[in-house]
Amino acid sequence: MAILVRMKLAEALALRADASRRVEQLRSRITGSARYQEGEAPAEDAASLVGEAAEVLDQLETLIRRINRTNAATPAEGGTLTDALARRDVLRLRHSLITSAADAAAGDGQRGYRQLRSELKMIPALPVADLRRRADDLARQVREVDTLIQRLNWETELID
Structure with missing residues (x-):
């Protein structure tokens, strides 16, 4: 998810919702792949999913900060x-x-x-x-x- 430099507040709110959904999807995939049966391969690489979730969460934090600043400054x-x-x-x-x-x-x-x-x-x-x-x-x-x-x-x- 790329955060655009110039956008309307409504667009940022939509991106925030998308990022929140993405984090929940990644959480589900991580928990499904965090353990696997000996002799089998995990469905997905849980460590890379954790890294991907960290990136999405960093972007989400940036969006939330910008949204909050905008809300506080908008008459x-x-x-x-x-x-x-x-x-x-x-x-x-x-x-x-x-x-x-x-x-x-x-x-x-x-x-x-x-x-x-x-x-x-x-x-x-x-x-x-x-x-x-x-x-x-x-x-x-x-x-x-x-x-x-x-x-x-x-x-x-x-x-x-």
Whole structure:
């Protein structure tokens, strides 16, 4: 994997993903060839695979450093791209939390009625409709921040 000198941030992110996948593939091949039965030949040369993985990891480190520097230096609506990434991550967590709370309060996946009068009725402890509205608003915010991040990724040159 050659690291280009000039590229957009989005291209570097794609290269980072490719390098991460390559490392995992090499890990699998290394573990499959690290031991072999006496009298047999290993499927692959594990030592050369370890060397190849080291090269890919060095390139990955360089990419990650450049991506992080670029994210920290790129302005994005009242902060930096790093700030926008943090905002998106937390919005996703908030959305997940509120959705889970609404699902639990609504009894999703559970029987919501009594078969016998002697059974206890389950009552929601949280306002389901309000939680669903909050989840919808959070999903909209995630989409907006994600769109901003994607636009900046394609507009921004990667910093050395």
